[in-house]
Amino acid sequence: MSLLTIRNLSVTFATASGPFRAVDGVDMTIAPGEVVGIVGESGSGKSVAMLGLMGLLPDSATVTADVISFEGRDMLKMSNRERRKIIGKDIAMIFQEPIASLNPCFTAGYQIGEALKTHLGLDKKAARRRTIELLSQVGIPEPERRMTAYPHQLSGGMSQRVMIAMAIACEPKLLIADEPTTALDVTIQAQILDLLLDLQRERGMAMILITHDMGVIAETAERVVVQYAGQQVERQSVANLFETPRHPYTSALLAAMPERARGGRLPTIPGVVPGQGDRPTACLFNPRCPKADERCRTVVPPRQPAELGEALCHYPVGADPRPPEAIPPGFGPLSRQPLEGGARASTIAPEVPGDAR
Amino acid sequence: MFKFLLSRVAVLIPTFIGVSIVAFAFIRLLPGDPVQMLAGERVVSPERHAEIMHALGYDQPIIMQYLDYIWRLLHGDFGTSIVTKRGVIGEFFKLFPATLELSFCAIIFAVALGVPAGVFAAVKRGSWFDQTVMGAALVGYSMPIFWWGLLLIILFSGTWHLTPVSGRIDLLYFFPKGTGFMIYDAAVSGQKGALRSALSHLILPAIVLGTIPLAVIARQTRSAMLEVLGEDYVRTAKAKGLSRFRVVGIHALRNALIPVVTTIGLQVGVMMAGAILTETIFSWPGIGKWMVDSVFKRDYPVVQGGLLLIAMVIMFVNLVVDLLYGVINPRVRVR
Ligand SMILES: Nc1ncnc2c1ncn2[C@@H]1O[C@H](COP(=O)(O)OP(=O)(O)OP(=O)(O)O)[C@@H](O)[C@H]1O
Numbered sequence: 001m002s003l004l005t006i007r008n009l010s011v012t013f014a015t016a017s018g019p020f021r022a023v024d025g026v027d028m029t030i031a032p033g034e035v036v037g038i039v040g041e042s043g044s045g046k047s048v049a050m051l052g053l054m055g056l057l058p059d060s061a062t063v064t065a066d067v068i069s070f071e072g073r074d075m076l077k078m079s080n081r082e083r084r085k086i087i088g089k090d091i092a093m094i095f096q097e098p099i100a101s102l103n104p105c106f107t108a109g110y111q112i113g114e115a116l117k118t119h120l121g122l123d124k125k126a127a128r129r130r131t132i133e134l135l136s137q138v139g140i141p142e143p144e145r146r147m148t149a150y151p152h153q154l155s156g157g158m159s160q161r162v163m164i165a166m167a168i169a170c171e172p173k174l175l176i177a178d179e180p181t182t183a184l185d186v187t188i189q190a191q192i193l194d195l196l197l198d199l200q201r202e203r204g205m206a207m208i209l210i211t212h213d214m215g216v217i218a219e220t221a222e223r224v225v226v227q228y229a230g231q232q233v234e235r236q237s238v239a240n241l242f243e244t245p246r247h248p249y250t251s252a253l254l255a256a257m258p259e260r261a262r263g264g265r266l267p268t269i270p271g272v273v274p275g276q277g278d279r280p281t282a283c284l285f286n287p288r289c290p291k292a293d294e295r296c297r298t299v300v301p302p303r304q305p306a307e308l309g310e311a312l313c314h315y316p317v318g319a320d321p322r323p324p325e326a327i328p329p330g331f332g333p334l335s336r337q338p339l340e341g342g343a344r345a346s347t348i349a350p351e352v353p354g355d356a357r
Numbered sequence: 358m359f360k361f362l363l364s365r366v367a368v369l370i371p372t373f374i375g376v377s378i379v380a381f382a383f384i385r386l387l388p389g390d391p392v393q394m395l396a397g398e399r400v401v402s403p404e405r406h407a408e409i410m411h412a413l414g415y416d417q418p419i420i421m422q423y424l425d426y427i428w429r430l431l432h433g434d435f436g437t438s439i440v441t442k443r444g445v446i447g448e449f450f451k452l453f454p455a456t457l458e459l460s461f462c463a464i465i466f467a468v469a470l471g472v473p474a475g476v477f478a479a480v481k482r483g484s485w486f487d488q489t490v491m492g493a494a495l496v497g498y499s500m501p502i503f504w505w506g507l508l509l510i511i512l513f514s515g516t517w518h519l520t521p522v523s524g525r526i527d528l529l530y531f532f533p534k535g536t537g538f539m540i541y542d543a544a545v546s547g548q549k550g551a552l553r554s555a556l557s558h559l560i561l562p563a564i565v566l567g568t569i570p571l572a573v574i575a576r577q578t579r580s581a582m583l584e585v586l587g588e589d590y591v592r593t594a595k596a597k598g599l600s601r602f603r604v605v606g607i608h609a610l611r612n613a614l615i616p617v618v619t620t621i622g623l624q625v626g627v628m629m630a631g632a633i634l635t636e637t638i639f640s641w642p643g644i645g646k647w648m649v650d651s652v653f654k655r656d657y658p659v660v661q662g663g664l665l666l667i668a669m670v671i672m673f674v675n676l677v678v679d680l681l682y683g684v685i686n687p688r689v690r691v692r
Pocket residue numbers: 013015020022040041042043044045046047048049058060179212275276
């Protein structure tokens with residue numbers, strides 16, 4: 001049985017300029033002990049989707065879904081009180097900004113102990129002992145002393161370790177890590193990531209790892225979901241995704257990896273993720289997609305079968321049904337054609353990548 | 358810690374000098390003098406008037422009077438009332454408990470209502486509760502104290518006969534060896550009905566004096582809570598599966614209280630001004646009424662010394678609030 005099943009999760013914000021659908025029809029199935037990555041640029045709704053799952057969005061957000069079930073229990077039908085027995089205990093989450101995520105008025109020890117007391121009913125002494133244990137498990141030296149530290153006395157890396165200790169305190173079955181290393185120094189990033197993976201393996205805990213970084217995905221996850229403008233545009237095993245990306249957006253992300261950059265300059269994807277005001281019609285990627293044609297702008301793309309990475313695209317990479325002369329230029333391995341809207345096409349995603357690894 | 362205190366005290370010195378000048382000048386700018394006021398309807402010959410003024414030292418050049426006043430202050434002499442012939446310090450400490458009791462109850466009233474109201478208004482932002490509280494706060498803030506006090510007296514004392522009109526306790530009760538804190542004295546006296554009487558005298562003035570602080574505290578709490586509720590650490594608290602009470606009442610409120618405590622401290626100064634009016638309306642025998650009476654009688658030493666002592670109390674309270682701020686905000690805690 002899967003640990004977590006989500007079907008058709010959507011999040012809509014009520015904003016001053018009308019409703020804004022930040023997450024659109026997200027699905028996810030996670031088996032116990034599995035690591036799934038979610039990648040996508042800033043603003044593609046990765047955080048919002050997971051916060052929606054956890055019930056952590058502000059009141060302006062409306063979360064809908066066909067199914068959210070955890071270990072076979074329907075979370076949509078639960079009362080808040082029942083849901084709180086799962087949130088923070090069986091499903092834990094750590095965030096992008098570790099320093100801001102800790103309460104400045106309480107010591108690290110208090111904030112970890114609080115979770116233990118709430119979910120496991122530990123008394124003060126047992127909670128203290130367990131807190132010290134947890135702090136040393138996450139690699140904090142002198143845990144007895146650090147327990148009494150306030151967050152402003154901790155570095156970013158230390159804060160994230162405390163957050164991790166708090167998250168794993170109640171032995172969660174699923175840990176959602178939302179860009180856990182983005183705010184940290186490069187040297188610390190690898191340490192924190194290793195720590196997370198070690199803990200995940202030791203405990204057989206499932207993990208959803210959100211990141212911008214394709215490299216991190218390659219090192220950590222088994223499966224990966226590529227998200228763009230609130231939609232999952234591709235879902236594949238990591239091995240297949242790096243071999244044969246099917247969605248043009250995935251190709252572009254891969255091409256933007258420093259390891260894969262060609263010709264000195266680091267390619268980036270021209271343009272930005274559309275926000276509330278500039279949502280394109282039909283395929284949301286069409287203004288930035290080198291393969292886009294009229295159909296992409298008028299007909300909502302279908303979900304392709306699993307062999308094609310479940311890509312949300314009319315013309316999956318490597319399986320474009322159009323005759324070669326009908327494929328718009330700008331997608332050849334070395335072309336530097338300007339993109340629509342005057343953006344420079346500095347991104348050249350190889351049609352059949354894999355050679356550059 | 359010691360350095361911190363020292364720096365605070367250093368700041369107080371110029372404030373102190375400023376207050377002494379203002380207090381000294383203000384009472385002399387008013388028309389009339391103590392001798393005329395004491396004489397009242399009786400006629401005093403100009404010679405006799407000059408004689409008394411000379412005896413009191415008020416015929417000296419103004420600068421000499423001020424220096425003399427400061428000189429005495431530096432020796433701990435706050436002067437003697439022209440009217441009662443009693444020392445200003447002694448009078449102050451006799452009357453201060455009444456004002457302290459009133460102010461304390463007023464601030465308790467303001468905090469006990471204002472903080473929860475602000476918290477709920479923030480949590481239920483935009484609801485009818487929020488709008489009612491904020492509307493009431495605006496009205497409360499702009500309420501003229503005099504008018505508000507009289508209105509309450511008319512309703513509660515006049516129409517409904519629920520509370521007495523003035524004073525601190527019924528004339529029936531008298532505590533010669535009391536501490537001056539009427540609630541306490543009445544409670545320990547064991548006299549039947551004494552505490553009830555003291556409380557019924559206290560309630561209206563405390564409400565009147567606490568109204569403006571209540572409005573300010575409710576608004577400040579609401580805005581501080583709104584800010585804090587959007588913080589990441591509140592989201593973390595929710596992500597831990599904590600109850601709504603713990604998320605709002607512990608994690609959010611604890612942080613929101615930091616600016617609220619500062620506001621409460623500032624309100625003490627405002628309350629001293631409010632006490633003057635409130636004590637006058639309710640004939641509450643405290644510092645405020647003492648000051649008003651002394652101004653009417655042009656009792657120069659009392660007004661000068663009294664204002665200075667009030668300023669010292671306010672400065673002391675602000676110092677306490679500063680120290681408290683360090684206690685409740687770990688980020689500025691002095692180690
Ligand atoms: N409270 C909110 N009200 C309105 N819009 C919001 C709110 N929170 C997020 N959004 C919008 O939802 C979209 C998705 O945001 P989200 O934070 O999920 O992106 P992300 O993929 O996590 O990006 P990043 O990598 O920068 O964390 C963005 O366009 C953002 O502006």
